[in-house]
Each structure stands twice: as structure tokens, then as C-alpha cells.
Amino acid sequence: MFSTKNFNRSKPVLFILILFPSLLWAYQFVTGNLGVNPIEKLMDELGLMALRLIILTLMITTLSNIKSLKSIVVLRRMIGLFAFYYVCLHFSTYIVLDHFLDMQFIIQDIIKRPFITFGFISFLFLIPLASTSTNNMIKRLGFKLWKKIHYLIYPVAILASMHFYVLVRADKTEPVIYMGIIILLLLHRIFKRLTRPQLAQ
Amino acid sequence: MKILGSEITPYKTYLNRRKFIKGSLASAMLATVTSSAFANHESDPSIYSKNLNENDKLNSYEEITTYNNFYEFGTHKKHPHLNSGNFKPRPWTIKIDGLVKKPQTFDLEKILSNVTIEDRVYRLRCVEAWSMVIPWQGFQLSELIKMVEPLSSAKYVQFVTVFRPEEMPGQQKRTIIWPYREGLRMDEAMNPLTILATGLYGHEMPNQNGAPIRLVVPWKYGFKSIKSIVEIRFLDTQPETSWETLAPWEYGFYANVNPNVNHPRWSQGTERRIGEFKRRETLMFNGYEKEVAHLYKDLDLTKFY
Numbered sequence: 001m002f003s004t005k006n007f008n009r010s011k012p013v014l015f016i017l018i019l020f021p022s023l024l025w026a027y028q029f030v031t032g033n034l035g036v037n038p039i040e041k042l043m044d045e046l047g048l049m050a051l052r053l054i055i056l057t058l059m060i061t062t063l064s065n066i067k068s069l070k071s072i073v074v075l076r077r078m079i080g081l082f083a084f085y086y087v088c089l090h091f092s093t094y095i096v097l098d099h100f101l102d103m104q105f106i107i108q109d110i111i112k113r114p115f116i117t118f119g120f121i122s123f124l125f126l127i128p129l130a131s132t133s134t135n136n137m138i139k140r141l142g143f144k145l146w147k148k149i150h151y152l153i154y155p156v157a158i159l160a161s162m163h164f165y166v167l168v169r170a171d172k173t174e175p176v177i178y179m180g181i182i183i184l185l186l187l188h189r190i191f192k193r194l195t196r197p198q199l200a201q
Numbered sequence: 202m203k204i205l206g207s208e209i210t211p212y213k214t215y216l217n218r219r220k221f222i223k224g225s226l227a228s229a230m231l232a233t234v235t236s237s238a239f240a241n242h243e244s245d246p247s248i249y250s251k252n253l254n255e256n257d258k259l260n261s262y263e264e265i266t267t268y269n270n271f272y273e274f275g276t277h278k279k280h281p282h283l284n285s286g287n288f289k290p291r292p293w294t295i296k297i298d299g300l301v302k303k304p305q306t307f308d309l310e311k312i313l314s315n316v317t318i319e320d321r322v323y324r325l326r327c328v329e330a331w332s333m334v335i336p337w338q339g340f341q342l343s344e345l346i347k348m349v350e351p352l353s354s355a356k357y358v359q360f361v362t363v364f365r366p367e368e369m370p371g372q373q374k375r376t377i378i379w380p381y382r383e384g385l386r387m388d389e390a391m392n393p394l395t396i397l398a399t400g401l402y403g404h405e406m407p408n409q410n411g412a413p414i415r416l417v418v419p420w421k422y423g424f425k426s427i428k429s430i431v432e433i434r435f436l437d438t439q440p441e442t443s444w445e446t447l448a449p450w451e452y453g454f455y456a457n458v459n460p461n462v463n464h465p466r467w468s469q470g471t472e473r474r475i476g477e478f479k480r481r482e483t484l485m486f487n488g489y490e491k492e493v494a495h496l497y498k499d500l501d502l503t504k505f506y
Binding site: 166 | 478
């Protein structure tokens with residue numbers, strides 16, 4: 001049931017499912033149906049979606065340790081690239097819609113406000129991941145180096161969740177849940193390394 | 202959805218019913234309203250135009266009542282609108298205590314029968330760098346203060362929001378320390394700009410905006426304008442305020458709108474006026490510099506933010 005073939009078959013459906021929210025929000029934004037403060041709403045939705053997808057890629061790796069779910073890993077690249085897609089939309093909403101390309105202001109904002117600094121670094125770290133996500137690149141870099149680069153997903157996830165955590169003013173429940181999930185997923189990896197070092201290669 | 206009394210009652214009847222409106226100002230208001238008989242203020246905001254600054258445009262009733270920070274009903278902007286249906290703002294009493302001649306508990310109706318309700322169109326600037334323009338109805342806080350005769354030792358006024366977790370679902374969670382508290386220096390409280398608001402757009406104050414009575418201090422960040430007030434205390438020392446207690450490095454007692462003093466999370470130099478696409482420059486004291494700057498001439502505003 002959970003064969004590589006079936007996971008590959010589910011890709012087009014998954015593709016549309018993950019793409020759909022961005023199209024919906026764009027439509028709602030243009031037609032004025034994103035509420036009273038549409039730019040803020042758009043930015044929040046895009047950012048949250050990106051964070052969730054980042055966490056999902058980490059989860060997929062963990063799930064692929066289960067023998068029967070081993071092939072699920074074929075979905076990871078697409079979801080990772082979608083995470084990058086949503087981060088890009090989130091970041092460009094901030095630059096273009098929120099601050100209207102006022103670069104001086106934006107640079108100040110990135111330097112001075114820790115939560116924006118976290119978000120920005122997280123975005124920067126995602127760029128090498130996204131740009132080395134083809135089979136060809138894996139071949140060119142060699143699997144070992146490629147894998148090393150892709151360890152960047154850990155700081156990406158941590159910084160992205162911190163970005164969210166610092167942003168929230170009082171009720172931190174939601175960002176804490178995301179942070180908790182990320183920590184659990186990381187702990188699982190550390191545990192695996194310690195107990196079965198031969199798998200770490 | 203909750204239907205407001207004023208939505209089903211013709212506006213003129215509604216005004217007449219509210220007996221506290223009296224005196225020449227009230228008749229002037231009625232005259233204005235008669236000219237647009239049976240119109241809600243929302244559908245005919247032109248009656249506010251004389252109070253409106255030329256650079257400002259009123260925000261709509263919908264904007265003002267569906268996008269709120271009122272954590273007693275939840276932390277999302279939509280929550281106060283969605284979760285405040287069970288809140289009962291009548292009957293209502295306000296306890297006045299501390300350094301006053303006659304500490305007492307007033308029925309709200311009694312206070313309202315002794316003051317003049319007037320229209321005040323104010324900009325409201327949230328610390329989160331968004332703003333609105335709101336047509337309030339209310340009366341000067343100074344009128345109430347004069348009524349209760351504070352002692353000369355009273356230097357500060359503290360305000361307390363109602364605590365009713367069964368009607369205010371947000372209070373069932375300890376997001377902040379309930380009840381919400383705010384405070385002003387006596388001269389700030391006596392400033393003619395400072396009002397206690399009981400309505401907006403000619404409606405009784407909607408639950409999500411702080412029914413039945415709330416403070417409005419237009420030159421300070423929105424969180425100073427405490428909602429659903431049940432207690433007012435006169436003190437000789439600076440009172441604790443909710444946000445300052447929760448995060449003193451982010452929120453100060455004064456919380457004056459100031460584009461030159463940044464919040465660690467938001468630059469305060471610009472703001473998004475709800476309904477507008479491009480950001481605006483934030484004005485010193487939210488544009489009320491002329492009226493209030495003198496209050497702070499001896500104060501280092503970067504230190505006392």
C-alpha cells in the first residue's frame with residue numbers, strides 16, 4: 001500500500017492541495033475578502049503555512065524510519081520546495097505589500113527586530129536547500145556534501161519557530177506547540193545517532 | 202450574529218430613550234440627526250465631518266467592530282467580535298475608591314445622568330503599528346473626577362476591567378494577569394482629550410469595543426484605553442499596569458505614541474491605517490502634540506516610554 005509507486009502517484013493530488021491555499025488567499029486578497037487588515041492576514045497565513053511545511057518535511061524523514069513507510073521520503077522534496085515557495089511569498093508580501101519596497105526601513109527592521117532577524121536568516125538558509133534540490137545537484141555535489149548542506153533545515157526550523165514565538169504578544173500556546181514538535185523530531189534524530197551510529201554514515 | 206438595539210430602533214427614538222442626553226448639546230445633536238431622520242450614523246457618517254481632520258477618513262463600523270484587541274474575549278483580532286455575545290453590559294456599576302472624599306459605587310446610569318455626552322472623533326494608534334479613526338460618543342473623564350472629589354494627595358488614577366470568566370472566555374486562560382489594569386497620571390486624566398466613551402457611531406458601545414464604558418486616551422497606544430471599566434482608584438503612587446507588568450522592556454507606563462521611540466517588535470515610525478494600502482508616517486503623540494506635549498516637557502520620553 002505504501003509503496004514508492006503509490007506515493008509517487010499521490011504527488012499530483014498533494015501538489016494541488018498544497019498549492020491551493022496560496023491561490024485562495026491571492027484571490028481573497030484581490031477581491032477584498034481577507035478581512036479588515038488584509039496585508040497582515042496574508043502575511044500571517046503565508047508564514048504559518050511555510051512553518052507547517054518545514055515541520056512536515058522533518059516529520060517525513062522521521063516517519064520514513066518506520067519500515068512500511070520507508071517510501072514516504074519521495075514526497076519530501078516537493079513539500080520542502082513548497083515550504084520555500086510559501087516563505088518567498090511571505091517575505092515578498094512583507095517587502096512589497098507591507099513596506100512598499102522601502103529598503104532603508106526594511107534593512108533597519110531586519111537588523112533591529114530580533115523576530116525579523118530570525119525570520120530573515122531562516123529564509124537565507126533555505127536558499128541553498130531549494131537550489132540544490134534536483135537529482136542532478138545531488139550527483140554533482142556528491143551525496144555526502146549534499147546531505148551536509150541539507151542539515152541547514154534544522155536551524156531553518158528552529159529560527160522559523162522562534163520568529164513566530166517572539167511575534168506573538170501574550171498567548172504563546174501555538175508557537176510553543178510548533179517548537180515542541182521540532183524539538184521532539186530533533187531529539188529522535190539524536191537518539192537514533194546515539195543508538196545506531198552505523199545508520200548515520 | 203448579535204443585533205444591536207440601535208440597529209432595530211430608529212435612531213431618533215434611540216436617542217430619546219437614552220435619558221442622559223440633555224441640555225443644549227443634546228438638542229443640537231438631535232437637530233443634526235433630524236436632518237437625516239432615522240439614519241444610523243454608520244450610513245451617514247457626514248455628521249462627523251466637522252470633527253474630522255482633513256487627512257483622516259472615518260473607519261467603517263464594520264472595521265471598528267470586527268478587528269479588536271480585547272484579550273478578555275481571545276487573543277485574535279476576530280475573537281472579541283465572535284466571542285463577546287454572552288457578555289452582559291447592563292446593569293453596570295463602577296466602584297470609585299482610594300484617595301477621594303466619598304468613595305462609593307455608582308450605577309452607570311447615575312453617572313450618565315450627570316454628564317454631557319458628546320461626539321469625539323479620534324485617531325486610535327495601536328502599539329502593533331496599525332491605526333483607525335473612530336467616532337466615539339462619551340464624556341470627559343474630568344467631569345467624573347470632579348464629581349467624586351479626589352483628595353489633593355491623589356496623583357494617579359487606576360482603572361480596572363471587569364472580571365467575568367464565564368462571560369469573557371479569554372479570561373479562562375491566564376494569557377495576562379486578570380483583571381486588566383491601566384493607569385494615568387492625574388493631569389493626563391484631567392486633560393480635555395481624555396474621555397470615557399459609551400458609544401461609537403451612535404450605537405451603544407459594542408461588547409467587543411469595551412461595553413458599556415471604556416477609556417479613550419487618543420495620544421497613547423491603544424492598550425492604555427482600558428475597556429469595560431468597573432473600578433477607578435485614586436492613588437498617590439504610580440499604579441501597576443497590565444502590559445507593563447507582563448513585559449516591562451516592551452511596554453511602559455506612559456505609552457505615548459512616539460515615532461522616535463521604537464518598540465523591540467515594531468518600529469513605531471510608520472503605521473498602517475486600516476483600509477489604506479500604503480503605510481503612513483506616525484505622528485508625535487498621535488497628532489495631538491498641541492494638546493498634550495506640555496504634559497511631558499520635563500520628562501525624558503526615551504526613558505519613560
